[in-house]
Amino acid sequence: MSSLMSIKNMSVNFDTPGGSLEAVRGVDIEIPAGMSVGVVGESGSGKTVMCRAAMGLLQGSTVNRTGTVIFDGHELTAMSKEQVRELFGSGMAMIFQDPLTALNPVRRIGAQLSEGLRIRLGMSKSDAMARSKELLELVRIPNAAAVLKSFPYQLSGGMRQRVMIAIAIACNPKLLFADEPTTALDVTVQAQILQLLRELREDLNMSMVLVTHDLGVVAGNTDYVAVMYAGEVVEYAPTKKLFADMRMPYTEALLDSIPRVDHKSGTRLSVIAGRLPDPTHRPAGCGFAPRCKYAQDKCTTDHPELKTDPDGHVYRCWFPIGEAL
Amino acid sequence: MFNNSKFTKPTWLSISWLGLMLFLAVFGSLLPFKSWKFVYEDDLGVVPFSPGHILGTDNNGYDLLASLIAGTRMSIFIAVTAVSLGGLIGSALGITAAFVRGKVDTVMSTLFNVGLAVPNLVLALALVSVLATNVDINQSVPTWRRVMVLIVSLTIVLIPILGRIARGATLSWSGRDFVTAARSMGMRDRQIIMKHIVPNVLPALIAVAFLAVGVVIIAEASLSILGVGIPDGASWGGMIARGRNDLEYSPHVLYIPVIFLAITVISTNQIGEVLRSKLDSREAKV
Amino acid sequence: MAGSGTAHMRNTVDSVLTVRDLTVEFRVGNNKTVKAVSGLSLDVVKGETLAIVGESGCGKTTLVRAILQLPPPNSGEVIFDGTDLTLLPKENLRSARTSMQMIFQDPISSLNPRMTVHQLLDEPLEIWDRGTRAERDERINKLLFSVGLEPDLVLNRRSYEFSGGQCQRISIARALALDPRMLICDEPVSALDVSIQAQILNLLLFMKETHGLTMLFISHDLAVVKAISTRVMVMYLGKICEVAPPDVLYSNPAHHYTRALLNSVPIPDPTKQIRTELLQGEPPSPMNPPSGCRFRTRCVGASALCAEQEPQLREVSPGQFVACHHPIV
Numbered sequence: 001m002s003s004l005m006s007i008k009n010m011s012v013n014f015d016t017p018g019g020s021l022e023a024v025r026g027v028d029i030e031i032p033a034g035m036s037v038g039v040v041g042e043s044g045s046g047k048t049v050m051c052r053a054a055m056g057l058l059q060g061s062t063v064n065r066t067g068t069v070i071f072d073g074h075e076l077t078a079m080s081k082e083q084v085r086e087l088f089g090s091g092m093a094m095i096f097q098d099p100l101t102a103l104n105p106v107r108r109i110g111a112q113l114s115e116g117l118r119i120r121l122g123m124s125k126s127d128a129m130a131r132s133k134e135l136l137e138l139v140r141i142p143n144a145a146a147v148l149k150s151f152p153y154q155l156s157g158g159m160r161q162r163v164m165i166a167i168a169i170a171c172n173p174k175l176l177f178a179d180e181p182t183t184a185l186d187v188t189v190q191a192q193i194l195q196l197l198r199e200l201r202e203d204l205n206m207s208m209v210l211v212t213h214d215l216g217v218v219a220g221n222t223d224y225v226a227v228m229y230a231g232e233v234v235e236y237a238p239t240k241k242l243f244a245d246m247r248m249p250y251t252e253a254l255l256d257s258i259p260r261v262d263h264k265s266g267t268r269l270s271v272i273a274g275r276l277p278d279p280t281h282r283p284a285g286c287g288f289a290p291r292c293k294y295a296q297d298k299c300t301t302d303h304p305e306l307k308t309d310p311d312g313h314v315y316r317c318w319f320p321i322g323e324a325l
Numbered sequence: 326m327f328n329n330s331k332f333t334k335p336t337w338l339s340i341s342w343l344g345l346m347l348f349l350a351v352f353g354s355l356l357p358f359k360s361w362k363f364v365y366e367d368d369l370g371v372v373p374f375s376p377g378h379i380l381g382t383d384n385n386g387y388d389l390l391a392s393l394i395a396g397t398r399m400s401i402f403i404a405v406t407a408v409s410l411g412g413l414i415g416s417a418l419g420i421t422a423a424f425v426r427g428k429v430d431t432v433m434s435t436l437f438n439v440g441l442a443v444p445n446l447v448l449a450l451a452l453v454s455v456l457a458t459n460v461d462i463n464q465s466v467p468t469w470r471r472v473m474v475l476i477v478s479l480t481i482v483l484i485p486i487l488g489r490i491a492r493g494a495t496l497s498w499s500g501r502d503f504v505t506a507a508r509s510m511g512m513r514d515r516q517i518i519m520k521h522i523v524p525n526v527l528p529a530l531i532a533v534a535f536l537a538v539g540v541v542i543i544a545e546a547s548l549s550i551l552g553v554g555i556p557d558g559a560s561w562g563g564m565i566a567r568g569r570n571d572l573e574y575s576p577h578v579l580y581i582p583v584i585f586l587a588i589t590v591i592s593t594n595q596i597g598e599v600l601r602s603k604l605d606s607r608e609a610k611v
Numbered sequence: 612m613a614g615s616g617t618a619h620m621r622n623t624v625d626s627v628l629t630v631r632d633l634t635v636e637f638r639v640g641n642n643k644t645v646k647a648v649s650g651l652s653l654d655v656v657k658g659e660t661l662a663i664v665g666e667s668g669c670g671k672t673t674l675v676r677a678i679l680q681l682p683p684p685n686s687g688e689v690i691f692d693g694t695d696l697t698l699l700p701k702e703n704l705r706s707a708r709t710s711m712q713m714i715f716q717d718p719i720s721s722l723n724p725r726m727t728v729h730q731l732l733d734e735p736l737e738i739w740d741r742g743t744r745a746e747r748d749e750r751i752n753k754l755l756f757s758v759g760l761e762p763d764l765v766l767n768r769r770s771y772e773f774s775g776g777q778c779q780r781i782s783i784a785r786a787l788a789l790d791p792r793m794l795i796c797d798e799p800v801s802a803l804d805v806s807i808q809a810q811i812l813n814l815l816l817f818m819k820e821t822h823g824l825t826m827l828f829i830s831h832d833l834a835v836v837k838a839i840s841t842r843v844m845v846m847y848l849g850k851i852c853e854v855a856p857p858d859v860l861y862s863n864p865a866h867h868y869t870r871a872l873l874n875s876v877p878i879p880d881p882t883k884q885i886r887t888e889l890l891q892g893e894p895p896s897p898m899n900p901p902s903g904c905r906f907r908t909r910c911v912g913a914s915a916l917c918a919e920q921e922p923q924l925r926e927v928s929p930g931q932f933v934a935c936h937h938p939i940v
Contacts, residue, residue: 042804142892156893186666186831188890191875195889213805216834216877220884240881257809259838261876262883265857268816269809269838275774502721506782509679509713510735510789511705520734524725 004175004207005031005054010067012046012053020064021279023049025231027067028306031175031224036201036208038222038239040215042254044276046231047211051177055092056084072174089120093168097180099160103152109136109163110148113170120171135166140196158189165196172204179211194221215255219243227251230277230287236314247313247320250288286317294319336599339592346589350401353394361391361559370575383578384571392564393585399472399560400586404541407476408534411483416530418484419491424499424518434492440485446547452478453553471555475548479541490533494526528604535597539590546586561586615650616924619854619932626690627793627825628655628678628711633687635670635677635849643898647673648684649849655793660819660826662840662857664833664872668894670849671829675795678827679711680704692792709739712786716798718778722770728755728781729766735788754784757821758814776807783814787822794819795827800835812839833876837861845869848897848905851924855931865933865940867910904936912937 012024024046031037041047052058054069056076069076072091076084096102104112113135114128123131129148136144139162152160161181168176178197182190198221201208210222218225218239225242227235227250235248246252256270274291277283286292289299296319304316332340364386365371365378373381373389380389422433456474498504499522507517542561548554549562550569561582568579620629635648648670655661663671677684680696689696691711699707715721722731732751741747752762758780770778779799786794796815800808816839819826830836836843836857843860845852845868853866864870871890878884892909895901901908907917914937922934 042806158893187833187875188666188872189893190877191889192891194877195886214877215805215879219879219881220877243879243881254806255879257806258879259808259812259832259834260879261834261837261861261873262878262880263837265837265840265861267838269813271809271813272806273810275776275807501723502715502717503723505676505681506713506715506721506785507734508681509708509711510738510785511709512734512738513705516738521723525723 002033003030004033005029005069005071007031007050007054008068008070010050010053010065010069012049012058013064015062015064016280019280022282023231023279024053025282027233029226029233029236031207031209033174034205034207035223036210036221038218038225039209039211039228040213040218040225041228042213042276044230044279045228047228048179050228051179051209051211055088055094055177056081057094089116089171089173091173092175092177093171093173094177094179095161095164095168095181097183099157099164100152102164103160105152107151108148109150109152109155113148113163113167116167116170131170132166135170136163138169138200139163139166141166156189157185158192161185161193162196165193165200169200169204169206172206174207176201176206176208177211178208180213181210182217183212183214190217197221215258227254230282231279232287232316233314234288234316237312241311241313245313245322247309247315247322248317249292249294249319249321252321253291253293294321332599335595339595342588342592343596346397346401349394349397351398353398356394358391358394359388361387361395363388363391370571370578372575373577373581380581381575381577383568384575389564389578389581393561393582395559396561396564396582397585399555400542400545400562403472403476403479403545403560404538407479407483407541408487408537410476410480411537412487412530412534414480415484415486415488416491416526419488419493420495420518420522420526422488423492423495424514424522430492433488437485437489437492440481441489445482445544446551448482449475449478449544449548450551450553452481453548468555468559475545475554479544482544483537483541487530487533487537491526491530494529495522498522498525528600532597532600532604535593535600539593539597542586542590542593615652615850615921616932616934617652618924618926619851620652620654621656622654623656625657626654627657627692628653628827629688629690630654630678631688631690633674633677633684633689635673635684639898645897646849646900647897648677649900650687651846651849651851653844653851653854655825655827657825658823659841660828660839662828662830662836662843663846664830664836664843665846666831666872666894668848668897669846670897671846672797674846675713675797675827675829679708679713679795706739709735709789710792712789712791712794714779714782714786714794714796714799716801718775718782718802719770721782722778724770727767727769731770731781732785732788735785739789741789750788754788755781757787757818758784759810760784774807775803776810779803779807779811780814783811783818787818790822791824793825793827795829797829798831799828801830801832808835815839833861833873845872848894848900850905851934852906853931853933853935854924855933859928859931863928863931863939865927865931865938866906866935867912867939868906870939871909904934912939 007027007029010024010027014021014023027050039047039051053065074087110129110132113132117123117128117131132148133144136147141147141159141162182193185193194217197208200206212218222239225237225239226233227248229250235242235251253272257272259269272291277287285300285302286304289295298318304318306314306316308314365382365388366386368378368382369386370384371378371382375381378388382388418433422430453474504517504521507521545554545560546562546565549560549566554560554562554566564582565579568582571578630653633648633651637645637647639645651674665671678689683697691707694707696704696707729751732754733747736747736750755762755765760780800811803811812835818824828839840857843857844854845866847868853860853869860869861873864873874885874887874889890909895908903919903921904917907913916936922936924932924934927933927938
């Protein structure tokens with residue numbers, strides 16, 4: 001299986017008045033072509049920063065990115081900002097948690113949607129409008145002609161997210177970054193949007209990186225999962241394998257702590273005590289050690305290396321689950 | 326509000342300058358100067374940096390430094406009083422309107438909008454000419470009466486400006502859940518306003534009040550130039566108005582009060598701006 | 612439904628809260644009216660946790676605010692501890708409210724950023740003049756301990772120095788300061804990270820047991836509701852669809868909306884994915900709700916009857932009440 005994007009040993013540091021803040025460290029991920037990869041973690045785990053850094057969207061003098069990112073044969077980390085920008089739209093595209101802030105409030109949907117088509121693909125105004133209508137139909141927006149003439153505030157949250165998806169897929173990108181695309185939506189609308197993304201990926205043969213805090217969303221919508229904790233990928237495996245055979249204690253603890261509709265009511269949830277380590281002062285050992293029920297002395301002193309099982313299951317733990325001490 | 330943040334140089338300069346002005350306004354009369362009304366008959370139109378007259382004198386023989394110190398007192402007094410009164414009344418009206426909502430709010434907002442629509446100089450001009458002029462033009466109006474009328478008219482101008490800001494801030498704070506929580510624990514409305522609304526609205530108001538002080542100083546000067554300010558050049562505006570006549574022979578008589586006024590207004594604006602941005606970043610954190 | 616009716620009312624002496632025929636409407640702009648809650652009845656029995664579930668705009672938050680008289684409903688009764696709150700004069704309402712305390716969704720907005728934790732917790736005690744300075748301080752320390760915070764470390768800090776989970780703990784401590792009989796939680800864990808959610812939910816369960824509280828718990832998250840409730844009420848467009856104990860409701864939903872809602876919940880297990888009967892479209896405007904059953908426009912089981920006649924709540928299995936002409940059997 002060929003890899004569409006490969007991130008090698010990528011770290012991201014922010015210079016802050018309180019010192020250097022290590023938001024992402026040593027991330028290695030392969031995003032296979034045509035697949036959907038979930039990036040799951042709590043707030044502060046670095047999942048959003050990791051994706052934006054991989055796309056080259058983090059800029060400014062306070063951001064330091066190291067490592068290499070190769071996308072579709074291009075080494076993004078060696079390219080200029082302009083060259084990377086060329087890849088947006090037809091190579092990579094992105095959708096956000098809050099579509100309202102990502103859309104211009106004073107321009108009609110049609111104008112915002114057709115603009116990209118005219119600039120990127122050099123379409124004429126009328127062609128771009130016709131294609132915009134097709135795109136809105138593609139994302140299952142009823143009455144597309146009317147929506148083209150509306151302003152963002154006139155649409156519901158679900159409709160706005162559909163419009164964002166239409167804008168993102170307008171130039172047939174190979175890779176779609178979806179950053180918490182359904183977090184702001186109601187469950188029924190979330191289910192609709194996730195279904196739409198699944199269908200579009202199939203129809204357009206598009207890969208997707210789905211950033212989310214919700215293990216449920218990951219379980220049903222991805223082929224691979226990367227679990228992030230304190231700026232690191234702590235476990236990476238095919239989704240089915242990960243849920244069936246967890247190696248990383250953090251992933252297990254996270255899964256045990258979420259309430260589930262498929263469990264009996266009144267089930268006490270197990271709790272992960274404590275909280276994320278301070279990103280300006282990373283502990284010497286494993287970042288999860290102080291909260292981990294399996295932690296040994298070694299965990300607090302030595303930083304665990306990435307280990308790979310023969311079947312490709314990657315994790316970062318000295319004493320993984322399922323291995324005798 | 327001031328901790329854990331360093332001020333930039335311009336901010337420190339502004340603070341120092343305003344501190345100096347405040348000192349002059351309060352203790353200026355205790356300084357070993359002769360009265361600003363003392364006429365140095367031998368030193369008419371002396372240029373700045375002359376012995377005995379650091380800032381020179383004007384063509385009437387008044388020492389400019391002494392005049393400036395006296396003017397500082399008047400200008401700062403008028404500005405601070407008008408802004409305090411305007412802020413007090415404006416915020417009382419604005420907070421009440423936003424807290425009570427409904428008809429009270431509609432009426433109050435309309436009044437504020439009407440107030441804002443009236444050009445403030447015109448309003449002040451009208452008030453001063455009606456309230457502080459004598460029917461008998463041969464009898465001069467006492468200075469205190471002019472000052473009072475000036476303060477009243479500037480206060481009236483400020484009420485809708487500060488009132489609207491207080492109203493807006495109250496609207497956003499009174500929608501917070503902690504206000505609902507206070508209600509549900511049985512707090513009276515008056516207590517909610519005093520404990521939960523006012524302390525949160527105040528910082529925004531203070532930031533704007535600094536900007537308002539600058540506006541008022543300029544307004545007072547403009548009124549003086551239009552001939553309805555403090556007579557006899559007892560304020561910065563009065564000095565500018567008088568210096569205008571000597572522009573040809575002693576330009577420094579005009580420039581020196583203008584420079585003082587400009588630096589003061591720039592300083593209040595700078596501090597107002599710093600307070601506002603501090604507030605914004607703090608609110609972003611909250 | 613979503614329909615009306617009172618079949619689910621238990622009318623026992625144990626009822627802490629009884630709401631009858633509650634209606635809340637807002638005027639918006641040009642003589643349009645948002646029908647946020649329409650003729651809704653419910654009762655909460657001592658010691659139970661009634662969860663109200665529904666999507667945004669279903670009226671669940673408006674409903675609990677109306678129960679607290681913040682603002683009062685347009686019509687209907689809210690009987691708490693034998694007194695109808697809608698008839699109480701302002702001064703009596705002030706003291707009646709203290710037995711119903713609220714916990715909000717946004718942990719930051721629910722604490723005044725200018726007040727220290729000590730001031731925040733002292734406030735309710737001060738208003739009602741509970742004890743001397745020393746007694747109040749002791750009470751504050753106890754409250755903080757009970758929600759898992761170290762008083763010495765937190766007393767003099769302000770809300771913005773805490774994480775969301777800690778703020779929520781402070782809110783819980785404050786809500787318990789006046790020994791309320793009922794705790795009203797409005798999406799108390801929605802803004803929190805998953806690992807913190809569990810901490811707060813367990814704390815609420817613990818507090819409920821130790822303080823003998825009755826709870827009204829609003830959430831859009833069916834999984835959270837399942838973990839905490841003893842009775843669940845599903846709302847759609849200001850009306851009740853279904854009322855049942857959680858295990859019954861989740862395993863055998865009788866209302867088509869309940870089933871669609873359950874099918875939409877993502878399950879963190881790749882082998883248990885349900886993709887059938889997803890709800891299509893979005894809810895109609897509450898300014899102009901459909902006739903008859905308000906859910907009929909999106910319902911797979913709707914018939915002509917649903918447009919003509921509003922379904923009434925009826926019992927379909929012990930403890931399970933549904934407002935539907937054609938319930939799922």
